[in-house]
Amino acid sequence: MSVTARKSLAVTVGVxxxxxxIGVYVAFLTNGPTPYRVPVASAATxxxxxxxxxxLETVGSVGPSLSPNPTWVSYLVRENGVFHRSTVWTLPANTxxxxxxxxxxxxxxxxxPFLAQARGLVGGTFGIDGKPTTVMNPDDASHTFxxxxxxxxxxxxxxxxxxxxxxxxxxxxxxxxxxxxxxTFRTGKAGHYRWQCFVPCAAGFxxxxxxxxxxxxxxxxxxxxx
Amino acid sequence: xxxxxxxxxxxxxxxxTAIVLPLMVFVLGPNMPPGKDTQVAKGQVFDNTxxxxxxxPFTVFILVYLIYALWAFRAPKGETELIDGPPIRGHGPSQxxxxxxxxxxxxxxxxxxxxxxxxxxxxxGGGGPNPVxxxxxxxxxxxxxxxxxxxTYRYPTYGGVETAxxxxxxxxxxxxHVTSLDVIHSFWAYELGVKADANPGVDNxxxxxxxxxxxxxxxxxxxxxxxxxxxxDTGLVxxxxxxASWIAxxxxxxxxxxxxxxxxSTTYAPDPQHRG
Numbered sequence: 001m002s003v004t005a006r007k008s009l010a011v012t013v014g015v016x017x018x019x020x021x022i023g024v025y026v027a028f029l030t031n032g033p034t035p036y037r038v039p040v041a042s043a044a045t046x047x048x049x050x051x052x053x054x055x056l057e058t059v060g061s062v063g064p065s066l067s068p069n070p071t072w073v074s075y076l077v078r079e080n081g082v083f084h085r086s087t088v089w090t091l092p093a094n095t096x097x098x099x100x101x102x103x104x105x106x107x108x109x110x111x112x113p114f115l116a117q118a119r120g121l122v123g124g125t126f127g128i129d130g131k132p133t134t135v136m137n138p139d140d141a142s143h144t145f146x147x148x149x150x151x152x153x154x155x156x157x158x159x160x161x162x163x164x165x166x167x168x169x170x171x172x173x174x175x176x177x178x179x180x181x182x183x184t185f186r187t188g189k190a191g192h193y194r195w196q197c198f199v200p201c202a203a204g205f206x207x208x209x210x211x212x213x214x215x216x217x218x219x220x221x222x223x224x225x226x
Numbered sequence: 227x228x229x230x231x232x233x234x235x236x237x238x239x240x241x242x243t244a245i246v247l248p249l250m251v252f253v254l255g256p257n258m259p260p261g262k263d264t265q266v267a268k269g270q271v272f273d274n275t276x277x278x279x280x281x282x283p284f285t286v287f288i289l290v291y292l293i294y295a296l297w298a299f300r301a302p303k304g305e306t307e308l309i310d311g312p313p314i315r316g317h318g319p320s321q322x323x324x325x326x327x328x329x330x331x332x333x334x335x336x337x338x339x340x341x342x343x344x345x346x347x348x349x350x351g352g353g354g355p356n357p358v359x360x361x362x363x364x365x366x367x368x369x370x371x372x373x374x375x376x377x378t379y380r381y382p383t384y385g386g387v388e389t390a391x392x393x394x395x396x397x398x399x400x401x402x403h404v405t406s407l408d409v410i411h412s413f414w415a416y417e418l419g420v421k422a423d424a425n426p427g428v429d430n431x432x433x434x435x436x437x438x439x440x441x442x443x444x445x446x447x448x449x450x451x452x453x454x455x456x457x458x459d460t461g462l463v464x465x466x467x468x469x470a471s472w473i474a475x476x477x478x479x480x481x482x483x484x485x486x487x488x489x490x491s492t493t494y495a496p497d498p499q500h501r502g
Contacts, residue, residue, distance in 0.1 A: 111407050111496045112373055114388040117483035135482040148376055148456070151390070194456045196375065200408070207408055209374055214452045 051096035051184075057083050058143050058156060060105040060203075062218070063169035072212040073105060073143075073201050075219060076170060083171055087221025093190045096122060099154075101181040102174070104167040105142045107158030108199050108208070113138035115198050118183065120152035126183035128157050142179075144198040147223065152185045153198070187225045196220045235287075235294055242286040250278045260419045263442070266350035266434050267419030273342050273349075280331060352404060352422030352430035355492065361433055365401040368394065369490070372404070372411030372424035375453035377444060386490040387477045392444060392461035395469035396436050404430040405493050412448035415461060421447055429492035436463040 001009075055078035062074035066085040076083040091097055110116055116138040118126045125132040135155075142158025156179070159166060163177035172178065197219040200208030212218030255275035260267045301308070314320070343349050348359040369380040370392070380388045392415075394400050404413045404422040411424035413432075417440065422432040439462075446457035464472065477484075488494060 112371065112378065113486040113488070114378055114480075114483055116486055117480060119390065135486070138486050146376075148459075194453055196453060198373070198376070209408060209451070213374075216452070220452055 051098060052092060054089070054091070054097050054099045056099060056101040056145070057170070057172070058101065058103045058105050059167065059170040059172055061169035063171070066170055067218075069211070069218075070169060071203070072218055073203065074170070074212060074217075075197075075221070085170075085217065087195075087217050087219075088224070089221065090224045090226055091187050093187055093225045095187050096184055097187060098184050099145070099182065101145065101156060102172075102178050103142050103156050103158065103181065104170075104172040104176060104178045105158055105201070106161060106166075107140050107142050108201050110138040110141045110144070110155065110198065111200055112198070115144055115146075115153055116141060116155050118154045120147075120150055120185060121154065122184040122186055126154050126181060129180050130182075141199055143201055143219070145181075145195065146198055147185070147193050147195045149191075149193045150185065150188060154181065154183050156181050187223075190225050193223045193225060194220065195223055231294075231298060234298075235291060238290045238294065239283065239287045242290055243283045246286055247279065247282050250282050251275065254278065260416050263417045263438075263440055264350075264419055264434055264436055266346045267417065269342065269346045269349055270419050273339075276338065277335075280335065284331075347399075347433040350419040350421060350432060350434055352432045355429040355431065357431050357433070359433075361399045361401075361435075363399060365399045365433065366395070367401045367403055368392070369492075370402050370404040370413045370422075370424065371494075372406040372408075372413065372446065372450075374408050374451050375446070375457040377411075377413065377446070377457070377459065380487075380490060381473060382490040384473050384477060385484070386487060387473070387480055387484060388487060389476045389480065391459065393469060393472050394436060394461070394463055395466045396438055396463050398466070399433060399435045402432045402434070403492055404432065407494060407496055409450050410448050411446045411450050411457070414445045414447040415442050416445065417442035418461075423448065427493050427495065439463050439465060439468075 057076040057078070058074070059076065060073055061071050062069070062076075062085060064070040066076070067074065074085055075087055077086050077089060078084075079086075117135040118124075125134050127133070128136065136157055138155070140157050141155045143156040144153055145156060146153040159177045159179060165176050167173070167176040167178070197213065200213065201219065202208050202211045202213045205211045205213070213220065216222070255278055256271070258271050258274040258278070260270055262268050262271060299311075343351070344359045346359075347361045348357050353359065367382050369382065371378045371380065371388075376390070377392070378388055378390055379392045380386055402413065402415075402420060402422060404424045405428060406424040406426045408426060410426070412421060413424050414421045415434070418434050418436060420432050420434050422430045424430065442461045442463065444459050444461050446454055448454075450457065488496075
């Protein structure tokens, strides 16, 4: 083998090794220090033909048992009767999803009051502690549940500042102060949809939009519609 | 006088440019982004074509020189010692040609770019709160509000109603007032040829007039956080009658929340600024 051929072979092998190393890094080492669980197929339980139930919880502090960032605000999802910290869910396509959301967090207020009116819901209304409505006072919002690609947005009312029995961190007993929001939306065709909270609710971060607002697994996630 | 190599390189560059330039002007140029849906977009296609024309001879020269050098200056077979040619110093014609070519090119691009920035009422770019180039007739103001991670739109002419979708009437000069509630975003209505930064506390105005009904993509063009890649939606250009019907429907739909909206303003300093 000539010198040129040997050099060419060495360069080719070197490029291949570097390519494989980059591929391994991207595939296995870029998930970050806080892994999230994927997916939660059983989070949605069938309630009637053509519909499923999805039960969620929002907490002001997720607590040490559920996160390495115990002070971060977070969504939780109920799976097999237990609330987990997971924000990547699988839902069936073209199906009604009945959502019940228990919020144990206080009021923050919406940065854009326009988001105080619900959109994209079946029936056009959502329930706050059993009372149907289409809009709420933006100052009373604690969080939102929004799937922008589906046109779905629901404001979540916060716990009153005068409430006595508030929850310090998750898991929050149902005996502690909370609000209950109910609504129904319909999933469309199969796809990969992001969902997020629009309230700047990340305490201690610049403008409230750091940490849990910028990290999948807390106030943002994906819905895999299959 | 040019050396033998110089003459060959010059000839090959001229021939290559003569072949490639018509392809750039008549084949690639008309297909340059962002398309031909508005005068602003057409102007940008023209600008991109002119840039292609300017860069073509330079690109051809570089490629010709590279290929020529690999062929003409290769080591003779069996030659193992690397032998460099004599250094070129103080070659007046080469220096003058280089200075003249680059100076003319840069000055042309500066004048051309400055002129084109003012064409079509600002070329679809944000001109700040008081743009230098403005349309002469009546304009319909529409506010574009960026927030992590969605654009919403307010129509001050129609009671300040806010919507989640951008719909504009055809044949009407539009003034987009672009701002942000949090970080820096960039409002990019691709097919319309409009791109304007959305800065908090700033009213950035961009003009456009859509000629015919169509859909167009709206994207954020400034890396703005976790869901930047998902910050997009689809806008519509509709007939004036359809627009009147649509805006009336939105006023009715969003009447419940309209009472909570702040009075229309070119910028907003919303609460809460922070939590905790």
